[in-house]
Amino acid sequence: MTERIELEARVPDELGGKRLDQIAAAVFPDYSRSSLQSWIRSGDMKVDGKVCKPKEKCFGGELLTLATEVENDDRWEPEDIPLDIIYEDEAIAVINKPAGLVVHPAAGNYSGTLLNGLLYRYPDIASVPRAGIVHRLDKDTSGLMVVAKTLAAHADLVDQLQERSVSREYEAVAIGSMTTGGEVEAPIGRNPATRLKMAVTEGGKYALTHYRIIDRYRAHTHIRLQLETGRTHQIRVHMAHIGYPLVGDPLYAGRLKLPKAATPELVDMLRNFGRQVLHARRLGLVHPVSGEYMVWESDLPADFVELLEVLEGDQQAYVETTEPVF
Structure with a gap:
C-alpha cells in the first residue's frame, strides 16, 4: 500500500x-x-x-x-500484542511499556515487539517511519513512550526530541549509598572492546544526565533521573561511569556484591532480579496538533516496588541488630 x-x-x-x-x-x-x-x-x-x-x-x-x-513498511507483520495505552488521540499514543518487551524488531527479535503490536492496533501507522516510534526504551526498562500516529506528528516529535524540549524522567535503584545528587556530562559511544556495550569515550556523542536522591539505604540509593539527551543506554552508562551502576544491570553492574549482613530476602532478590531497575516514570511534551503541553506519569512496576520494600526491611533489620543495648 x-x-x-x-x-x-x-x-x-x-x-x-x-x-x-x-x-x-x-x-x-x-x-x-x-x-x-x-x-x-x-x-x-x-x-x-x-x-x-x-x-x-x-x-x-x-x-x-x-x-x-x-x-507502507511491510517488512514487519502486525501481531495482536496487549499494549497498556495511557493516552491516545488521532495524532499520538502514550504507552506504558512493560519490562521484557522489545521495542523494535532486530536480529533475534523479528516478532513479538512493540512495533508489531502497534501495526496491529493502528494499521494506518504503517505509513509512518518505524511505525511511529520516535524514541526507545531498552528491552528490560519499563515505562512511558510516545508514538506518532501520523507523518505530521512524527516530524513534530522528532523536532522536539532534537531540540531537547521533551521532558523524560526516570526512577532507578543504584548500587552504593550516594551522599548527594548531581549531573553526569560525559560523551557516549560504542565500547571499543565489545559492540554489545556503550561506554564513556573521548570520541562519543554529547550526553547529559541529571540525578537526585529520593531515598538512601545501607548500600543502595533510590534515585530520580532526567535526560537532556537520549543516547543508547545513557542512564546505565553514566551511572556506572560515576561508580553507581543500576541494580540488576547485566551489562554495566559487574559482579554481584551483597551488603554485609543482608537479610535473606534481600540476598534472594538481588541474586534473582533479572533486569536493570529502571523505569521511565514521567513524560512531558507539546502536543503536535493542539500545541498544549501535556504530562503523563506511570506507577512503578510491582518488582520495583517490591525491591524498595525489601531494601527498607533490610535497613530496619540492620538498625535493630546494631543498636546498643542498655
Missing part, C-alpha cells in the same frame, strides 16, 4: 536567500527534514517545475510542488 502526497506552496519573501531544504522545512512542517531532502534529491519536489539540489537558494515567490508516494 502507498500514500499519495501532493502539495504546493509559494516561497515567502521573508525566506528569500535561504537553502531550499530549509525553506521546504518551514513551508511543509508536517514532514521531517530528512524526508524533504530525499524528495528534493529524487525530483519529487520541484521549484517552478525544475529539479534543484537541497543546498540551492531561493529568492522568494517561487512555486514549490511536491508529488510523491510513501510506501
